[in-house]
Amino acid sequence: MSVLIYVESNKGGFKKTAFEAVTYGRKTADALGVPCVALVLGAAENAGSLGSYGASRVLQVQDAGLENFDSQVYANVIAQAAESVGAQVVVLSQTANGKALLGRLAVRLDAGSVSGAIALPDTKGGFRVRKSVFSGKAFAEYELGTEKKVISLAGNSIPVEQLGSPVAVEALSVDVPAPKVRLVEIKRIEGDIPLPEAELVVSGGRGMKGPENWGILEDLGKALGATLACSRPVADSDWRPHHEHVGQTGGVIRPNLYIAVGISGAIQHLAGVNNSKVIVVINKDPEAPFFKAADYGVVGDLFEVVPRLTEAVKKFKAS
Amino acid sequence: MKLLVCISKAPDTTAKISFSADNKEFNSAGVQYILNPYDEWYSLVRALELVEAQGGTVTVVNVGPAENDTLIRKALAIGANDAVRIDAQPLSAMFVAKQIAAYAKEQNFDAIFCGKETIDYNGAEVGPMLAEYLDLPFLSFANHLEFDGGKAKVSRDIGDGTEVVEVEMPFVLSAAKDLAEQRIPNMMGIMKAKQKPLQVVAPVDFQDKVKVTTYELPPAKTAVKLIDPENMDELVRLLHEEAKVI
Numbered sequence: 001m002s003v004l005i006y007v008e009s010n011k012g013g014f015k016k017t018a019f020e021a022v023t024y025g026r027k028t029a030d031a032l033g034v035p036c037v038a039l040v041l042g043a044a045e046n047a048g049s050l051g052s053y054g055a056s057r058v059l060q061v062q063d064a065g066l067e068n069f070d071s072q073v074y075a076n077v078i079a080q081a082a083e084s085v086g087a088q089v090v091v092l093s094q095t096a097n098g099k100a101l102l103g104r105l106a107v108r109l110d111a112g113s114v115s116g117a118i119a120l121p122d123t124k125g126g127f128r129v130r131k132s133v134f135s136g137k138a139f140a141e142y143e144l145g146t147e148k149k150v151i152s153l154a155g156n157s158i159p160v161e162q163l164g165s166p167v168a169v170e171a172l173s174v175d176v177p178a179p180k181v182r183l184v185e186i187k188r189i190e191g192d193i194p195l196p197e198a199e200l201v202v203s204g205g206r207g208m209k210g211p212e213n214w215g216i217l218e219d220l221g222k223a224l225g226a227t228l229a230c231s232r233p234v235a236d237s238d239w240r241p242h243h244e245h246v247g248q249t250g251g252v253i254r255p256n257l258y259i260a261v262g263i264s265g266a267i268q269h270l271a272g273v274n275n276s277k278v279i280v281v282i283n284k285d286p287e288a289p290f291f292k293a294a295d296y297g298v299v300g301d302l303f304e305v306v307p308r309l310t311e312a313v314k315k316f317k318a319s
Numbered sequence: 320m321k322l323l324v325c326i327s328k329a330p331d332t333t334a335k336i337s338f339s340a341d342n343k344e345f346n347s348a349g350v351q352y353i354l355n356p357y358d359e360w361y362s363l364v365r366a367l368e369l370v371e372a373q374g375g376t377v378t379v380v381n382v383g384p385a386e387n388d389t390l391i392r393k394a395l396a397i398g399a400n401d402a403v404r405i406d407a408q409p410l411s412a413m414f415v416a417k418q419i420a421a422y423a424k425e426q427n428f429d430a431i432f433c434g435k436e437t438i439d440y441n442g443a444e445v446g447p448m449l450a451e452y453l454d455l456p457f458l459s460f461a462n463h464l465e466f467d468g469g470k471a472k473v474s475r476d477i478g479d480g481t482e483v484v485e486v487e488m489p490f491v492l493s494a495a496k497d498l499a500e501q502r503i504p505n506m507m508g509i510m511k512a513k514q515k516p517l518q519v520v521a522p523v524d525f526q527d528k529v530k531v532t533t534y535e536l537p538p539a540k541t542a543v544k545l546i547d548p549e550n551m552d553e554l555v556r557l558l559h560e561e562a563k564v565i
Binding site: 072096142143194196250275298308 | 330332333338357438439440441442447450457476481487496497531533535544554555562565
């Protein structure tokens with residue numbers, strides 16, 4: 001018996017969400033009293049470092065068929081690894097590719113699954129996992145009665161912890177089927193931390209009045225080290241790219257800090273962001289509904305308040 | 320070209336979410352239901368555009384009770400050729416995927432479309448589960464799709480960018496924003512929809528593997544702390560010392 005974590009590698013390295021998944025897997029394994037095994041597919045440097053986050057073994061499969069992501073191939077290989085280590089729980093990261101794998105693995109392993117867990121499982125008298133539902137408007141606790149379970153972990157839900165030390169990487173030999181999906185090209189957004197992983201987010205709405213005014217938000221984002229986001233009308237008007245849209249029909253995020261600038265706070269927008277740990281709202285309209293969901297509010301002209309906040313952040317960082 | 324579009328029912332985006340007194344069930348009283356936006360706006364519309372340009376049919380499938388027929392008729396009004404309703408109350412993603420797979424297995428669809436996720440349970444699980452049951456490739460979060468002969472070229476959202484891939488038919492795809500533009504059904508479409516075939520089929524046996532035991536609403540926010548707009552140093556201090564987020 002064991003807990004298996006599929007650790008996503010990205011351009012040969014690991015992101016914070018990968019370390020979160022290992023920590024989550026280790027704590028789940030400890031609660032069940034079984035070993036915690038990490039699985040890496042394809043090329044990755046320093047896979048043994050996953051031991052530091054709690055993996056007691058690290059397995060790696062290297063094969064030309066794993067060079068690019070194909071959910072059918074990856075699910076097949078992860079399922080083989082799960083069987084070889086007798087995994088009763090498989091943990092994934094709730095990333096774009098993790099979402100494509102979760103359902104496939106659940107069917108393959110005949111397992112109960114929860115997509116986007118936000119807390120460690122409750123293993124007292126059963127196995128229950130908490131997740132956010134109704135696009136952030138509520139939470140639900142899922143009971144998994146199956147022998148095998150597959151869980152994906154929502155980003156920024158648990159802190160990464162040092163729970164061990166580096167281990168030797170073991171090569172795992174499995175049959176890798178031929179991929180059916182052929183990669184033509186990848187276009188990555190350079191620079192910013194992707195929104196689902198971001199701890200700090202600065203977001204603009206219609207109150208920004210036009211795309212030409214975004215410089216003040218970019219300055220604030222840069223000063224804080226925050227990722228930029230926007231409301232739906234902003235993305236729909238093509239003021240900002242669609243991947244920045246957060247809300248019920250855009251990205252649902254859970255950063256530590258969400259600064260909403262010139263966003264009124266319609267229910268559909270709140271659904272995507274109200275799991276943020278701290279919300280700051282800057283709006284000139286004191287009646288804006290967003291203030292009801294905010295921890296800190298600034299009633300004022302954003303074109304004056306935002307540059308002032310940027311200066312204050314710079315001063316704080318320099319001190 | 321024969322396409323299948325999976326459609327589901329979800330509470331309206333403005334619906335106030337509440338639960339029974341024991342927090343064990345969703346309270347549907349007064350809730351307006353809609354077609355899940357990702358299914359209707361992007362998945363269904365792109366399937367229709369492809370069939371309009373290259374010929375073929377679009378079938379929509381829903382797993383749900385008879386009261387869903389109104390929403391299914393809306394999909395027919397938008398332009399789908401026919402509909403299938405698998406007559407069961409779905410309680411889990413795997414149940415839905417199993418039912419659709421059992422139906423689709425015999426039908427030789429060239430491609431099966433789902434929405435990225437439903438806006439109620441946000442699992443994004445039905446598409447990949449369906450693909451696994453049918454042993455087909457799965458392309459998640461498509462924001463652009465073209466058919467060329469027996470092949471499809473798909474651009475998909477990978478979180479920190481997009482990737483463009485090619486795949487032979489048949490396959491399963493999930494639709495993200497940008498795949499198409501929402502269509503509002505017109506009078507002619509609504510009239511025609513009444514005559515279009517809506518077949519009701521019996522579900523296959525399936526035991527749910529997961530169950531929601533309790534729901535919970537987020538804790539009520541304490542009153543907002545208002546900061547003097549002239550004093551942003553104070554806001555930074557509070558974010559650092561009190562909220563401890565910077």
